[in-house]
Amino acid sequence: xxxxxxxxxxxxxxxSVCALLLTAAANVTAPYRQANAExxxxxxxxxxxxxxxxxDTSAKQLKELFNNNIREKLQNDVESYVRFQxxxxxxxxxxxxxxxxxxxxxxxxxxLALEPDMKTIRGITxxxxxxxxxxxxxxxxxxxxxxxxGKSIVxxxxxxxxxxxxxxxxxxxxxxxxxxxxxxxxxxxxxxNKLIEKISKKE
Amino acid sequence: xxxxxxxxxxxxxxKGLCGGKGLLTLKEGAWANNPLAIQVLGICSAxxxxxxxxxxxxxxxxxxxxxxxxxxxxxxxRKCTPHRIRMIAEVGIIATFVIIFDQxxxxxxxxxxxxxxxxxxxxxxxCIVMGRAEAFALQNPPILSIIDGIANGLGxxxxxxxxxxxxxxxxxxxxxxxxxxxxxxxxxxQLMILAPGAFFAFGIAIGIFNWIRGPEPEEKKP
Numbered sequence: 001x002x003x004x005x006x007x008x009x010x011x012x013x014x015x016s017v018c019a020l021l022l023t024a025a026a027n028v029t030a031p032y033r034q035a036n037a038e039x040x041x042x043x044x045x046x047x048x049x050x051x052x053x054x055x056d057t058s059a060k061q062l063k064e065l066f067n068n069n070i071r072e073k074l075q076n077d078v079e080s081y082v083r084f085q086x087x088x089x090x091x092x093x094x095x096x097x098x099x100x101x102x103x104x105x106x107x108x109x110x111x112l113a114l115e116p117d118m119k120t121i122r123g124i125t126x127x128x129x130x131x132x133x134x135x136x137x138x139x140x141x142x143x144x145x146x147x148x149x150g151k152s153i154v155x156x157x158x159x160x161x162x163x164x165x166x167x168x169x170x171x172x173x174x175x176x177x178x179x180x181x182x183x184x185x186x187x188x189x190x191x192x193n194k195l196i197e198k199i200s201k202k203e
Numbered sequence: 204x205x206x207x208x209x210x211x212x213x214x215x216x217x218k219g220l221c222g223g224k225g226l227l228t229l230k231e232g233a234w235a236n237n238p239l240a241i242q243v244l245g246i247c248s249a250x251x252x253x254x255x256x257x258x259x260x261x262x263x264x265x266x267x268x269x270x271x272x273x274x275x276x277x278x279x280x281r282k283c284t285p286h287r288i289r290m291i292a293e294v295g296i297i298a299t300f301v302i303i304f305d306q307x308x309x310x311x312x313x314x315x316x317x318x319x320x321x322x323x324x325x326x327x328x329x330c331i332v333m334g335r336a337e338a339f340a341l342q343n344p345p346i347l348s349i350i351d352g353i354a355n356g357l358g359x360x361x362x363x364x365x366x367x368x369x370x371x372x373x374x375x376x377x378x379x380x381x382x383x384x385x386x387x388x389x390x391x392x393q394l395m396i397l398a399p400g401a402f403f404a405f406g407i408a409i410g411i412f413n414w415i416r417g418p419e420p421e422e423k424k425p
Contacts, residue, residue: 003285007288010285010288010292011288011291011292014295015295025307028310029306029310029311033310036309036310036313131320133254134396
């Protein structure tokens with residue numbers, strides 16, 4: 001009994017010390033991590049909307065480019081980022097929407113950009129994902145993302161939604177999946193379709 | 204965790220590092236009993252993050268940091284740790300160091316942290332770290348335990364670097380992201396970047412390592 005009590009106290013003390021260390025580390029790094037995450041988000045919005053980025057752009061320049069080119073807007077209850085032509089403020093060049101959902105190992109977050117017709121996909125990025133590298137992690141690679149450009153969010157008979165799959169015939173709303181990462185692809189397809197459904201709802 | 208091979212030199216006269224045991228520990232961990240090439244432990248991360256040399260080096264650094272930190276703490280606490288909960292205590296200590304390193308990467312080396320993804324966090328379950336804490340740090344004084352952590356970390360990092368080097372060179376024709384093998388006469392072999400390439404590179408590395416080290420001294424028959 002005496003031994004159990006000692007073990008209990010030992011565990012409590014060790015646990016508290018570890019927790020203290022972790023809290024300290026988290027607090028010290030928090031501002032840096034936050035700034036990194038924010039810059040990453042802005043970078044992805046700019047990238048998905050095809051804003052021309054000079055190489056090695058600093059976080060400050062990113063913010064400036066963002067402020068000059070992009071307006072935030074709430075559209076059908078979805079946060080959207082509208083890219084205007086800088087000189088003719090009313091002309092919309094593209095619109096990006098934020099999407100998120102759970103992947104296989106953790107949350108997946110990204111942006112989907114549409115052309116002004118709101119039907120054709122301009123591009124897609126994933127700014128947060130922890131899928132298996134070389135399998136599900138491939139969603140963040142160029143070849144996978146590039147497939148989306150020019151695809152439609154509506155199929156031939158007017159149904160909204162896109163398909164990510166290696167099976168079936170080519171269609172205007174279908175992109176190739178990743179073999180070995182079916183779960184990730186299904187989850188990405190689900191979160192994209194949830195967003196697309198919301199966007200396409202008639203006002 | 205089979206580590207029945209205790210450092211042979213237990214009765215040496217006190218000289219050098221920790222009475223001569225320091226160098227022996229260093230050699231044991233980094234070479235003679237290399238965690239990857241001889242014991243074949245913790246190969247999940249070794250296979251997953253070695254598609255580029257830079258990633259391999261950071262991962263090696265992470266393991267050295269965690270191994271040294273956890274070995275030191277486990278060794279300092281070895282006399283007051285209740286035997287029954289020693290393993291959970293070790294895991295707690297290891298997890299603390301791993302998360303500190305992960306947060307540090309996220310704060311100051313964002314791109315690297317993105318590339319390594321979940322594998323930094325998975326060091327918590329790396330059998331090398333746990334194995335060293337359990338098999339060495341629990342029985343040895345702090346300084347010797349630090350040396351053991353460095354040795355095993357180095358042994359891991361070195362093998363990782365070799366695999367990373369060959370995979371990046373053959374798979375992408377690059378070293379540290381710089382083109383080395385020109386595209387005119389060398390077509391990068393994608394296979395080396397993909398998972399099977401890791402197995403090939405790792406297998407060949409183990410083979411060469413054992414070839415250089417020579418045959419295992421024959422065990423006495425019972």
